[in-house]
Amino acid sequence: MNTGTLIRLILRRDRVWQPLWILSVTLFVAATVTTIRELLPTPEARRDYFVNIIDNPAIMLLQGPAYGDSVGAAAAQQRGAATTIFAALASILLVVKHTRSDEEQGRRELVGSAAVGRHAPLTAALAVVLGANLVLALLITVVGASAGLGLAGPLAWGLMAASAGWLGAGLAAVTVQLTRSARTAGAAAFAVFFAAYLVRGISDLAGPGLEWLGWLVPNGWILRARAFGAERWWVFPLLAVFVAALAWLAYTLSARRDLGGGLLAPRLGPARAPAALRGPLGLAWRVHRGAALAWIAGAAFVGAGLGLAGPSVLEQFGQSGGLDHWARRTGTDDPVEIFFRLVVYELAVFSMSLYAIMTVLRLRGEGATELFLSGPVSRARWVLGHLAFAAAVPGAMLVVAGLGLGLGSGDVGSGLALTTVVLPGVWVMAGVAVAAYGLFRRAGTVVAWTALALAIALELGWELRLVNDQVFMISPFAHVHYSTLADPGPGTLLGLTLVATAFTALGLYGLRRRDLTL
Amino acid sequence: MPDAIRIRRLVKNFGKVRALDQLDLTVREGEVHGFLGPNGAGKSTTLRILLGLLRKDSGEVSLLGGDPWNEAVELHRRLAYVPGDVTLWPSLSGGEVIDLLGRLRGGADAKRRDELIERFALDPRKKARTYSKGNRQKVALIAALASEVELLLLDEPTSGLDPLMEAVFREVVGEERRAGRTVLLSSHILAEVEALCDRVSIIRDGRIVESGTLAELRHLTRISVTADLARVPEAGLPHVHDLTGEGGRVRFQADADHIGEVLTRLTEYGIRDITAQPPTLEELFMRHYR
Numbered sequence: 108m109n110t111g112t113l114i115r116l117i118l119r120r121d122r123v124w125q126p127l128w129i130l131s132v133t134l135f136v137a138a139t140v141t142t143i144r145e146l147l148p149t150p151e152a153r154r155d156y157f158v159n160i161i162d163n164p165a166i167m168l169l170q171g172p173a174y175g176d177s178v179g180a181a182a183a184q185q186r187g188a189a190t191t192i193f194a195a196l197a198s199i200l201l202v203v204k205h206t207r208s209d210e211e212q213g214r215r216e217l218v219g220s221a222a223v224g225r226h227a228p229l230t231a232a233l234a235v236v237l238g239a240n241l242v243l244a245l246l247i248t249v250v251g252a253s254a255g256l257g258l259a260g261p262l263a264w265g266l267m268a269a270s271a272g273w274l275g276a277g278l279a280a281v282t283v284q285l286t287r288s289a290r291t292a293g294a295a296a297f298a299v300f301f302a303a304y305l306v307r308g309i310s311d312l313a314g315p316g317l318e319w320l321g322w323l324v325p326n327g328w329i330l331r332a333r334a335f336g337a338e339r340w341w342v343f344p345l346l347a348v349f350v351a352a353l354a355w356l357a358y359t360l361s362a363r364r365d366l367g368g369g370l371l372a373p374r375l376g377p378a379r380a381p382a383a384l385r386g387p388l389g390l391a392w393r394v395h396r397g398a399a400l401a402w403i404a405g406a407a408f409v410g411a412g413l414g415l416a417g418p419s420v421l422e423q424f425g426q427s428g429g430l431d432h433w434a435r436r437t438g439t440d441d442p443v444e445i446f447f448r449l450v451v452y453e454l455a456v457f458s459m460s461l462y463a464i465m466t467v468l469r470l471r472g473e474g475a476t477e478l479f480l481s482g483p484v485s486r487a488r489w490v491l492g493h494l495a496f497a498a499a500v501p502g503a504m505l506v507v508a509g510l511g512l513g514l515g516s517g518d519v520g521s522g523l524a525l526t527t528v529v530l531p532g533v534w535v536m537a538g539v540a541v542a543a544y545g546l547f548r549r550a551g552t553v554v555a556w557t558a559l560a561l562a563i564a565l566e567l568g569w570e571l572r573l574v575n576d577q578v579f580m581i582s583p584f585a586h587v588h589y590s591t592l593a594d595p596g597p598g599t600l601l602g603l604t605l606v607a608t609a610f611t612a613l614g615l616y617g618l619r620r621r622d623l624t625l
Numbered sequence: 626m627p628d629a630i631r632i633r634r635l636v637k638n639f640g641k642v643r644a645l646d647q648l649d650l651t652v653r654e655g656e657v658h659g660f661l662g663p664n665g666a667g668k669s670t671t672l673r674i675l676l677g678l679l680r681k682d683s684g685e686v687s688l689l690g691g692d693p694w695n696e697a698v699e700l701h702r703r704l705a706y707v708p709g710d711v712t713l714w715p716s717l718s719g720g721e722v723i724d725l726l727g728r729l730r731g732g733a734d735a736k737r738r739d740e741l742i743e744r745f746a747l748d749p750r751k752k753a754r755t756y757s758k759g760n761r762q763k764v765a766l767i768a769a770l771a772s773e774v775e776l777l778l779l780d781e782p783t784s785g786l787d788p789l790m791e792a793v794f795r796e797v798v799g800e801e802r803r804a805g806r807t808v809l810l811s812s813h814i815l816a817e818v819e820a821l822c823d824r825v826s827i828i829r830d831g832r833i834v835e836s837g838t839l840a841e842l843r844h845l846t847r848i849s850v851t852a853d854l855a856r857v858p859e860a861g862l863p864h865v866h867d868l869t870g871e872g873g874r875v876r877f878q879a880d881a882d883h884i885g886e887v888l889t890r891l892t893e894y895g896i897r898d899i900t901a902q903p904p905t906l907e908e909l910f911m912r913h914y915r
């Protein structure tokens with residue numbers, strides 16, 4: 108078997124998944140262009156819009172600035188950053204799946220016994236992922252060009268998405284050499300990507316004074332390609348060189364390790380279990396603690412970063428004309444509070460929900476369930492053990508982020524108040540995930556993620572005024588929102604908690620009644 | 626003596642696939658019962674229903690006198706299970722998994738645990754992520770064997786073990802039997818079941834096709850004989866079945882407990898060449914479906 112055969116094997120195993128992610132991202136681009144064209148038909152409308160949003164710190168942090176007033180520039184400002192994240196995430200997952208996951212599950216040995224070079228799986232995975240991203244770039248170019256956006260802009264956007272995919276693949280190629288666990292390798296690659304992404308965000312947020320910061324990370328090069336502005340084409344060759352360097356590093360590391368092993372040697376564990384490892388809760392702590400500590404550290408890092416960057420940002424923000432607009436929407440005229448409300452809400456609510464859903468859905472992926480439930484443990488206790496972490500760790504993250512924010516900005520009390528208020532909204536998503544798992548078995552994963560996607564879609568629709576207030580209130584996030592829409596008093600928080608409990612109960616009821624198949 | 630497991634007319638469908646079709650199974654208290662069948666016959670499905678992991682579609686199932694679906698938690702204190710495909714928590718060490726599973730049942734026998742770890746030559750400090758299939762199986766086996774329970778449900782527990790460890794396993798199951806524990810051992814290896822079990826049930830396509838002590842099933846263990854003879858024997862030789870052949874080349878089945886007599890008779894026909902082998906499991910089943 109040679110690399111060519113392995114490539115065909117990968118294409119066959121991913122014959123659904125690969126076209127699906129590429130087409131989803133392409134459709135996402137096409138839909139954005141259509142929406143912008145309908146909502147903001149004239150350059151004046153788009154300029155007005157930018158005057159308003161440019162002062163929204165959350166948008167600067169997560170999306171970056173606009174580089175023109177054309178339809179394409181507006182679309183790229185809105186969704187360019189998101190396409191880079193999707194492409195990177197999909198590429199990381201694919202590289203991990205075809206390298207470390209195969210090794211972890213012993214499939215690599217099957218291939219290895221068929222006499223392939225030791226680097227062949229890595230080469231095949233990288234070739235497929237690099238190719239898939241080229242296809243993505245091509246499709247985005249075609250979609251953009253046929254929507255009448257010219258050729259250069261769409262091509263630049265396509266290359267931005269593709270180069271983010273390549274960057275993700277390069278990072279994953281390195282992390283899979285380091286650790287034996289596919290999960291850890293994927294999480295590490297994405298954490299590095301996302302941290303660099305936020306560094307770029309903080310740089311954009313802080314304005315010209317910190318512009319150099321964004322140039323230190325490859326994500327900065329990608330987002331500053333200025334699609335639909337005066338395109339900086341030279342960032343792409345620069346990125347290619349960077350990814351090539353990552354690939355070289357990956358091959359060098361790969362040559363120095365054993366098959367199935369990692370460069371970081373696996374530590375031996377204890378021969379006997381510590382006293383705390385006895386029931387569902389003790390087990391859940393062991394299963395989740397690594398990820399939980401990493402997420403909490405990340406929350407502290409982001410919280411403190413925002414708190415520290417705050418003062419310089421606020422200076423700009425306080426002077427901008429957009430403040431009035433946000434003051435009206437948030438119902439307060441203190442610029443500090445407006446700034447943090449927007450940023451905290453956007454960052455906290457979605458990343459915490461992501462964590463909560465992922466944690467609940469590990470119920471499905473946990474292969475040892477059969478063994479565990481053959482002991483005297485009810486299904487409800489087993490689920491609640493995991494749910495405890497899906498519910499408590501976001502709380503810990505919000506407290507830590509609030510502390511970081513408060514220490515950075517000098518007001519701990521309001522830092523904590525700002526962050527912790529979104530927690531019951533996150534709990535509702537965790538409850539929805541339990542209900543989805545309990546009621547729908549295999550389809551539960553899709554149902555849970557669809558629920559989050561729907562909440563995000565409602566949020567975006569509301570921001571673009573496609574969705575009215577009443578409809579938006581379906582989403583749990585509307586009730587902990589930064590705008591005057593939300594009324595985060597004890598009544599609302601209690602109500603959300605009850606809804607979360609009801610979803611959980613529904614999930615446990617469904618689970619009690621169905622086959623437990625893995 | 627009461628029955629540890631009693632299943633009557635059990636049916637389980639997965640969508641359109643009927644995995645269990647009117648299955649009957651009785652395991653008496655204190656016996657080692659072999660549950661023998663080829664892959665896909667429904668052994669794991671039966672065990673999972675006994676554990677309350679799967680829900681039956683119809684039929685009666687009683688386990689240690691209780692209902693495995695409604696009383697799962699209480700019943701699980703009195704049994705231990707080794708899955709056919711053992712998956713562990715990757716970040717826990719083998720020793721931690723053994724202790725965790727033991728503590729769930731209120732604490733395992735520490736001396737027995739250490740002794741089993743030694744006999745199965747397991748390094749309990751290694752993370753489960755780094756164990757091979759056989760080692761994962763050993764972890765589950767040690768956890769099950771060290772817990773003080775009445776009933777052991779073992780699903781093809783030796784499929785990943787090397788011959789040395791298989792011998793240890795046979796020894797240990799022998800000790801369990803002498804200690805009076807009930808064991809339901811699923812397997813697709815005839816020899817293993819013959820060596821260990823008091824009684825055997827044979828499952829095929831979701832039905833039990835034979836059940837009884839090995840002596841009762843002796844008639845099943847016919848030996849396939851292929852011989853090249855100088856003269857073709859007439860039909861109706863005692864203890865010879867399904868005789869076919871052309872010229873001097875014949876094939877037939879002989880009752881295992883009369884093989885000596887059969888071979889003596891055969892010498893009268895001038896043996897030029899002869900091979901005899903015990904029937905494969907497949908051949909046993911074939912007999913039921915002809």
Ligand SMILES: Nc1ncnc2c1ncn2[C@@H]1O[C@H](COP(=O)(O)OP(=O)(O)O)[C@@H](O)[C@H]1O
Binds near residue numbers: 663
């Ligand atoms: N979760 C499931 N979903 C669908 N079909 C299943 C499932 N589990 C088992 N089956 C089917 O039920 C039959 C019996 O399987 P199983 O009990 O695993 O057999 P054995 O353990 O004897 O090899 C097989 O045809 C198998 O494909």
Ligand SMILES: [Mg+2]
Binds near residue numbers: 780
């Ligand atoms: Mg099986």
